[in-house]
Amino acid sequence: MWLQQVTNGVILGATIGLGAIGLTLTYSILRFANFTHGEFIAWGAYFALGLLALAAPWAPDAGPGHFGPLTVGWPFVAAAPLAVALTAGLALGLDRVLFRPLARRGAGLTLAIASFGASLALRNALVFLYGPQPDYFTREIPIARAVLPGVRVTADQVFLLAVTLVLVAALHLVLTRTGLGRAMRATSENPALAEVAGIDPSRVARWTWIIGAGLAAVGGLLVGLTVQIRPLMGAELLLPLFAAAILGGIGSVPGALLGGLIVGLAEALAVPLVGAEYRAAVAFLILLVVLLVRPRGLLGPRGDAG
Amino acid sequence: MVDLAAYLVFFLVIALFYALICLGLNLQWGFTGLFNVGVAGFVAVGAYGSALLTGTRAAGQPAGLGLPVSLGWLGAMVLAGLAATIVGTVTLRLRQDYLAISTFGVAVTLQLVAQNAERLTGGPFGLHGIPRPLHELVRDPRLYNLLYLALVAAVVVVAYIGLERLVRSPWGRVLRAIREDEAAAIALGKSAAAFRLQAFVLGSMVMGLAGAVYVHFIGFVAPEDFLPTLTFQAWTMLVIGGSGNNRGALVGAVGVWALWSASGALLTAVLPQEMQARGAALQVVLIGVALAGVLLARPRGLLGEEAVVSRHARLTLSESRNP
Numbered sequence: 001m002w003l004q005q006v007t008n009g010v011i012l013g014a015t016i017g018l019g020a021i022g023l024t025l026t027y028s029i030l031r032f033a034n035f036t037h038g039e040f041i042a043w044g045a046y047f048a049l050g051l052l053a054l055a056a057p058w059a060p061d062a063g064p065g066h067f068g069p070l071t072v073g074w075p076f077v078a079a080a081p082l083a084v085a086l087t088a089g090l091a092l093g094l095d096r097v098l099f100r101p102l103a104r105r106g107a108g109l110t111l112a113i114a115s116f117g118a119s120l121a122l123r124n125a126l127v128f129l130y131g132p133q134p135d136y137f138t139r140e141i142p143i144a145r146a147v148l149p150g151v152r153v154t155a156d157q158v159f160l161l162a163v164t165l166v167l168v169a170a171l172h173l174v175l176t177r178t179g180l181g182r183a184m185r186a187t188s189e190n191p192a193l194a195e196v197a198g199i200d201p202s203r204v205a206r207w208t209w210i211i212g213a214g215l216a217a218v219g220g221l222l223v224g225l226t227v228q229i230r231p232l233m234g235a236e237l238l239l240p241l242f243a244a245a246i247l248g249g250i251g252s253v254p255g256a257l258l259g260g261l262i263v264g265l266a267e268a269l270a271v272p273l274v275g276a277e278y279r280a281a282v283a284f285l286i287l288l289v290v291l292l293v294r295p296r297g298l299l300g301p302r303g304d305a306g
Numbered sequence: 307m308v309d310l311a312a313y314l315v316f317f318l319v320i321a322l323f324y325a326l327i328c329l330g331l332n333l334q335w336g337f338t339g340l341f342n343v344g345v346a347g348f349v350a351v352g353a354y355g356s357a358l359l360t361g362t363r364a365a366g367q368p369a370g371l372g373l374p375v376s377l378g379w380l381g382a383m384v385l386a387g388l389a390a391t392i393v394g395t396v397t398l399r400l401r402q403d404y405l406a407i408s409t410f411g412v413a414v415t416l417q418l419v420a421q422n423a424e425r426l427t428g429g430p431f432g433l434h435g436i437p438r439p440l441h442e443l444v445r446d447p448r449l450y451n452l453l454y455l456a457l458v459a460a461v462v463v464v465a466y467i468g469l470e471r472l473v474r475s476p477w478g479r480v481l482r483a484i485r486e487d488e489a490a491a492i493a494l495g496k497s498a499a500a501f502r503l504q505a506f507v508l509g510s511m512v513m514g515l516a517g518a519v520y521v522h523f524i525g526f527v528a529p530e531d532f533l534p535t536l537t538f539q540a541w542t543m544l545v546i547g548g549s550g551n552n553r554g555a556l557v558g559a560v561g562v563w564a565l566w567s568a569s570g571a572l573l574t575a576v577l578p579q580e581m582q583a584r585g586a587a588l589q590v591v592l593i594g595v596a597l598a599g600v601l602l603a604r605p606r607g608l609l610g611e612e613a614v615v616s617r618h619a620r621l622t623l624s625e626s627r628n629p
Binding site: 032033035097098101102105108109110112113114116117118120121123124125127128131132235238239242246275277278280281283284287288291292295 | 397
């Protein structure tokens with residue numbers, strides 16, 4: 001029984017981790033707590049939903065068709081990169097219109113206030129456009145198969161784990177092997193010195209938004225695939241995302257994934273104890289403990305006093 | 307015409323409820339620089355606290371002490387202050403953005419408790435039958451609302467005067483010193499942590515009072531009254547009115563509430579039937595855009611912060627102008 005909860009926790013943790021990676025990147029490179037990150041998750045899912053609705057005249061009647069045991073097929077796979085691109089565009093637009101002009105004025109706190117306001121606006125825009133009811137990518141019922149004694153997973157969930165692993169590995173390669181990755185890491189450690197060394201801060205910022213929002217959008221697509229799509233889906237993940245990013249150490253990508261897994265596991269394992277309603281409180285508790293005991297997180301930078 | 311007057315009374319009571327919240331937030335953010343994103347949580351503590359202190363099982367609540375309303379309001383302030391003391395002691399030492407995330411988490415957790423602790427808070431249905439103060443004096447509902455408006459206005463006036471005096475006192479000056487240059491203030495022997503906690507607790511007490519004022523007017527309370535939208539409204543009102551200025555807090559509260567109500571009426575008139583329920587969501591979007599606009603174009607708000615708050619310095623300035 002508890003093995004199933006652990007599996008649920010890992011699956012939840014993978015999605016939290018994906019979002020937390022984007023959050024930790026924007027937090028460490030752009031230097032502010034971005035409350036809109038949860039909304040990138042939701043908008044990623046809704047962009048895909050909208051694209052699929054647009055393609056409805058050409059897509060098969062039975063929904064998006066499906067590849068083998070997965071509940072989705074080529075329309076979903078075709079819509080996904082577009083949805084990710086649109087979400088990245090949304091993030092860039094928000095940066096151009098709101099965050100960059102405010103950042104020029106100096107105060108990092110103003111950015112956080114603005115992002116809090118923007119997150120509410122984005123969330124409610126979804127409620128206005130799509131209504132508060134949950135939606136789904138497909139009406140196909142996923143079949144859960146037993147992979148271990150007492151543990152059942154659906155093919156969609158395995159797909160989620162596989163996608164997460166591939167993306168995190170790819171990101172790791174980008175950050176360690178490419179010039180852009182080195183530029184991002186340098187800016188995260190010391191923006192002034194990075195600029196002196198010839199790194200273009202606006203290029204780094206642009207790619208940080210693209211990668212961060214893109215990962216969040218993928219997270220949204222995966223949550224929408226395995227659970228459901230709701231306007232509040234991003235807002236509900238915000239506290240776990242912050243908890244995971246801070247637990248892992250701001251600026252550390254493996255830390256964010258690790259933090260996500262820990263938060264996901266904690267939430268899933270707490271369900272039999274405190275009931276499913278208090279799941280978000282578990283993330284908050286983790287957050288508080290980390291901030292009080294070890295603010296730089298598990299894999300955070302050594303010299304940072306938090 | 308009579309309906310308009312009745313609506314105006316209702317509008318003003320709610321506007322003053324927001325004004326109280328903004329006064330409390332102004333003390334925390336405007337004067338002390340504390341980034342409290344959990345405003346809704348402290349309002350909820352005051353609201354539920356007062357409801358539980360004054361409600362009775364006879365009136366339909368699951369639990370209640372049946373105390374008089376005045377004690378309920380005082381109790382709301384004490385409970386909110388208690389919550390703020392606990393939260394503040396734990397989180398105020400954190401740097402600004404971590405404080406924001408923590409207070410946000412506090413509000414989310416409190417709302418979860420309100421939604422799920424059914425035996426205490428009535429769960430998602432909330433509490434109803436909350437007693438109305440001085441109900442025996444006036445029976446006519448319209449006249450009663452007017453009386454309530456006078457009561458709330460008196461509360462706001464007292465809060466405003468009290469906070470203004472506090473801010474212009476030596477205590478208030480230390481707050482601003484801590485906000486501007488904490489190291490210098492500490493070097494002068496001021497305990498930054500103690501002053502910050504005092505400002506945080508006091509501001510939260512005013513927010514708790516606002517919650518009590520609200521529920522005794524409406525007569526019932528539910529967890530949906532304390533969503534992040536409430537925090538967002540308070541912040542927008544303070545930013546637009548002018549943070550660091552108590553008059554700005556009042557102006558912002560009434561002004562933004564007027565904008566909110568007007569946009570609501572406009573949307574009701576303009577939107578087709580099926581979209582009516584979603585109109586509230588569009589209101590939030592519009593106000594969010596307004597907040598962004600103010601932050602970009604005029605960050606000090608309508609009435610910016612005063613450069614000098616000390617009574618003594620002001621006298622000197624006017625003396626120098628009239629030799």
